[in-house]
Amino acid sequence: MLSDLLARLEEKDRLALARLLTLISRGEQLPEISSAIGTRNETTPVVAITGNAGVGKSTLVGKLAEYLRGEDKSVAILACDPESPLTGGALLGDRIRMPSRPDDAGLFIRSLAAASGHQAVAEHVDLMIRLLAKFGFDVILLETVGAGQGDTAVRELADVVVLLVQPESGDELQWEKAGLLEVADVVVVHKADLAGAEKTEGQVKELLSLPGSREIAVLRVSSRTGQGFEALWEAVMAAPRRGTTLDGRQLLRLAQQLLADRYRSRGAAAGPIIDRWKAHQLDESQAAEQLLDLLVR
């Protein structure tokens, strides 16, 4: 079954790609899929688009994809929306804002639910990215759930992180400050058709000009008018690549995911350990060691 899917993947079968993404998102057969895909080819840029809900991430991702199609680059989009913590259900509506190009083999869009909690993107996205790169897409765009949660994970997954802010008051910008400095490689003042965009651009630049901060491009873009997309792509390509893939972190992430999956499927066996920890018969680090032993066994 899996070997059949992987063979079809080699023949650029889109449905096989879609099915493999489903398997990955469910945490099924990860080691097998991972070893079949191999390491990521470093030439495919992975660009994360982050920013608060409503700032226009989906719209901008859609317009950027259209711009890139115009440049004859094929594009895969992974669009994340939050999952309900209570029911596990999700309303995945990012496609509403994205172009519909049913005859265009060079655009692929997949909606993903990100588990609630501190997740900015769906689980196992790193493996999905490697799969899409292997399939042959020229650019991979990753829309996050929002800024401020799980930013570090996004930074590890993407080569370039684009943070969107919108024209707003300086007070709110202060709030963005930590995120701006830590996550972004490019800052976009989005909805530049609205009043106050220039002022916001100035404020962001000021924040970023603090001594010791990295060189970060700041530019105004409007998805409504189409202003700024060429400059945006130039800035993305000019940003130093993080080169995230070929180090131990990729393996560590996979190992962490495997552990989490095992905990989910055989968590019941951990009951006695948890009980003894609750009863103070084990301290936390002893209990954690025993849990680890149980899961790797």
Place this chain on the structure above:
Amino acid sequence: MNEQAPLRIVLAKVGLDGHDRGVKVVSRALRDAGFHVIYPGLWQAPEAVVRTVGDEDADWLGISLLSGTHLTLVPRIIDLLKAAGLDHVGVLVGGIIPEADIPKLHEMGVSRVFGPGTPMTDIITYLRSEGSRTHA
């Protein structure tokens, strides 16, 4: 590994009428019942719907349309699904469908027709009992 993975359902509003209140209500109710609902927006062309179903690897497609278009648009979508290798996807139709046309839709391959005012629990119970043919 993950037996109760949520069912993925694409809810498409096909054709030219501009109301999506009904679809939105159904979307939210299904989300609250634990489904993953993919909503691609208004005015979807049949080709776009089928592309979405394929890329999203959906278990179900719910089509909402105006009466009068169902006997042309539904078979068109079902033919396109077949041509795309997606005949494992279950198809539901929602909208005001004349009683006499419902057997015709079933014959075309529609699993169920839900008229306006169908209690959400009926739809939810139906989907849960049918499960997924995509991930059988």
